Amino acid sequence: MERLANQDAFERNAVEGKFGEGKRKYGLGLIRARLQKTSETVVVLQFLIMNLERKLRVIF
Secondary structure (H helix, E strand, O other): OHHHHHHHHHHHHHHHHHHHHHHHHHOHHHOOOOOHHHHHHHHHHHHHHHHHHHHHHHHO
C-alpha cells in the first residue's frame, strides 16, 4: 500500500512540476479566456509546444 502511495506521489510531482514549468516559461498563468473551452484549448496548445520543444532539443 505504501509503495502505491509513493508511486502516486512521484507521478503527481512530475505533473505538478510540468504545470509549474508551463506557468514560469510559457505563460500558462496568464491565460484569461472567457470561455472554458477556449481556456482548455490554449492549455493543450501550450503543452503541445512544450513537448515539441523538448523533442527538438533532443534532435538538435
